[in-house]
Amino acid sequence: MPDPGAVAAVLERVRREQPLVHVITNFVTMNAVADALRAFGARPVMAHAIEEVAEITAASRALVLNLGTPSTERLQAMRASGEHARACGIPVVLDPVGVGASQFRTAWALDFLAHTGAQVVRGNGGEIAALAGRRGAMSGVDGVIGDIDVATESRAVARAFTTTVAATGATSLVTDGLHACAIQNGHPFLPTITGTGDMASALIGACLAVERNAFIAAASGLIALGLAGERAGAAARGPGSFRAALLDALYGLTTQQVMDESRFSQE
């Protein structure tokens, strides 16, 4: 179980060490993800050409792979980066965007998790359920159909692929298959802008760069984004002003805020 002090320590280390994080992400939210990493204190590098990904990964301290807007070439580059990261001992976050909505993505993600693996898998409830083998759980890239017991599905994915799962939603859940932690920090404006899930995955990558305990790193990333969302939501008039305020709040996030305002509990 993380405690507020451990989360605050991760935040402090990110700010001090400014880790380089290699992100291969979808075309929709690249700028938002890069800005979030910078505001958090990390340094993003984005590159997806097969000719250079291994070199970029090798120079980075974490790798974040995001399945949005995939193409055959990009999936090949993501695989190459992932294998290089494993060989170098660099931690990997997989964000299985839209898994369950497209066979192309589902097949790739399951194969990647089975053969290359990731330290953390961050998705919404529908995506995690799809990785657990549930059919028909997704509508588009962020819609969930029917009732899903996210805790059960997350535990199944964590165990099947020996990973830590971070399932985000109104309440977010982190589990390594044995222990679980529910995170209450967040704001209703977070899902009104595109890319907060992608940002969550990237922030977890920055945390993994400085903290190898994947459970603590995943919880830290989600708590930081949730806290920034709360601060931003209080100031925003809608999704446009929320997007700007979210970056301001991530940039201004303090360890004191983490100590005082983190809300999570063991499940």
Added chain:
Amino acid sequence: MPDPGAVAAVLERVRREQPLVHVITNFVTMNAVADALRAFGARPVMAHAIEEVAEITAASRALVLNLGTPSTERLQAMRASGEHARACGIPVVLDPVGVGASQFRTAWALDFLAHTGAQVVRGNGGEIAALAGRRGAMSGVDGVIGDIDVATESRAVARAFTTTVAATGATSLVTDGLHACAIQNGHPFLPTITGTGDMASALIGACLAVERNAFIAAASGLIALGLAGERAGAAARGPGSFRAALLDALYGLTTQQVMDESRFSQE
């Protein structure tokens, strides 16, 4: 002819039904378009790999094809999606970005309209004129050269391709080739940010998802964006604050505003 009540009803249905809209759009404004759809109440899904576009389109309630930053692969995916949409009865919006500025785009757009077709074509005056066969009407992707009678060119395109044309500008025009409607809602700040044309096409897609009358759907999307632009423009100090305020205003747009502030007239 639409009336304010019909436009308000479309807005209400989008918010209630939250239709999934598949958008294959240019790389420049992906985030802005996705955010605009969300703020309007719809759910965007962006995917352009030939391996998955048909599956994504089939699960969606409208398809928006945007010609900006084209490539051979993406044009193939747009064609495949368009044909699948037609086969499934899913409405299509074509945004012929930069047609007239590049033969590559012009040839593709004319071929697509002739052989696959779209329920709505949304462009600026120069793009519509280029589709009508006028040469030399475009400078770049948003510059119009010389005098164009947008009403005449729009009517010609609507008739030639049995579609509804939405030609945006200081005053916007919607025509099915027989009837025409001029929309006055809007703000001078709208063309100062990149992607408001792309947003207009996407919002029309969201409207088409819930309202199959293409004339009413096209007018509804443009009126909604115009009203949000007016509200945002009143609060903005420049294009940066306008972009944020525009999303806030789209998110906060009410049916009462539509009833009270819509400004359009039969031509």
Added chain:
Amino acid sequence: MPDPGAVAAVLERVRREQPLVHVITNFVTMNAVADALRAFGARPVMAHAIEEVAEITAASRALVLNLGTPSTERLQAMRASGEHARACGIPVVLDPVGVGASQFRTAWALDFLAHTGAQVVRGNGGEIAALAGRRGAMSGVDGVIGDIDVATESRAVARAFTTTVAATGATSLVTDGLHACAIQNGHPFLPTITGTGDMASALIGACLAVERNAFIAAASGLIALGLAGERAGAAARGPGSFRAALLDALYGLTTQQVMDESRFSQE
């Protein structure tokens, strides 16, 4: 040496002539770069398909090539555009993003500069040092390792490739290999958002479109961005509000501000 009057004149000409600027840029900051060009008064056109780049370049008044998120296809298109620009007498800005962090980028940039050439090369200190043949100067795309004498490296690059170098940082430097100018305008918030380097290159492209003296054009672009940054920084609470305020400030930038607040000196 530029003087404030020359810089103000460039700004005025950009606003009056609204030059079309063809930008082939990375996927991360496309929207930010297009918005910055518009706010400055120019008209962006973005296109990277080999099938259309020559036609788009030929219709433009400047070409900006940005090496971020490269791929083999995009590098081919950049080369084709660059050669077409040279043949047509259209000025070119090269932004060697991440050169030094990837052999793929370094090799291409050196080959392009040797065989096609550019009027201006705009990069950070590490990128310029990498072009000068220094190894190990870069960490990621914006980190500089160790001590670099930017003035020496910039002069070497300017002489080796007969170009004007704009090396940006806390203090920015413009040199044609013979003369040098140090620019103090700027704000600490500028490097906290993604893409201000890319924006700088694009604004220099807009200036080159109206002013063929590359030394004056490069200084003008950097001074304009620096002045806007100062205005924006005074109003911002963090990187999110800074991004919006920066566009507002670019849009509102006056020749009077240039005359009164430019800070640069001959080196």
